Amino acid sequence: MRDRPLHPIAIPHWQPAAAFRPLISAPWWQWLASQDSLTERLTAAGDARPFRVRLLSQRLGVPRRDEAQALGLAPRRLAWLREVALCLDERPWVVARSVAPLTQLRGQRLDGLGERSLGSWLFRQPDLERGPIELTRRPAPFHPGRGPWGRRSVFRHGDFAVLVQEYFLASMAEALGLPSR
Numbered sequence: 001m002r003d004r005p006l007h008p009i010a011i012p013h014w015q016p017a018a019a020f021r022p023l024i025s026a027p028w029w030q031w032l033a034s035q036d037s038l039t040e041r042l043t044a045a046g047d048a049r050p051f052r053v054r055l056l057s058q059r060l061g062v063p064r065r066d067e068a069q070a071l072g073l074a075p076r077r078l079a080w081l082r083e084v085a086l087c088l089d090e091r092p093w094v095v096a097r098s099v100a101p102l103t104q105l106r107g108q109r110l111d112g113l114g115e116r117s118l119g120s121w122l123f124r125q126p127d128l129e130r131g132p133i134e135l136t137r138r139p140a141p142f143h144p145g146r147g148p149w150g151r152r153s154v155f156r157h158g159d160f161a162v163l164v165q166e167y168f169l170a171s172m173a174e175a176l177g178l179p180s181r
């Protein structure tokens, strides 16, 4: 038997969304492929449930290797790291980790976001561009919640770039009656 390369389980394995398409049910595809604000979609889907961003962590740190690669950042460079749970009725439906290179952070007051949604700020930027969406079946490496899919894409506005990684949890599928994948 040939040796297979070893992938530590905690490192997400990202693929272009199209590569996973045959495995994705139509309702999940709507969630994964959408280009607009997830904050707004969740708020709408949650119906009367109150939406809240729960801040898990916000700090300077070294991005993971796959994150640095996605941003075209040299290894071991410090970046702004933010981890949140997007909650409906205090239950996490999505957990997200965002990574922004420091060199492009000048002038951006992201530290002040607190429990306001990053999306509510991002989608107000008129020149916002979103890179291709990639997917993983691996769970969030920073949170115990489990779910069917994770997705990521890079947002750019002027010199500012941020990699947003969003992991959809089983609790969301359950609450909305979505299929398992």
Ligand SMILES: C=C(O[C@@H]1C=C(C(=O)O)C=C[C@H]1O)C(=O)O
Residues within 6 Å of the ligand: 036, 037, 038, 039, 040, 053, 082, 083, 084, 086, 094, 096, 097, 098, 116, 117, 118, 119, 120, 122, 164, 166
């Ligand atoms: C990028 C968006 O913002 C959401 C809010 C986040 C935050 O506040 O840290 C992180 C990821 C997103 O799911 C969005 O609404 O699409």
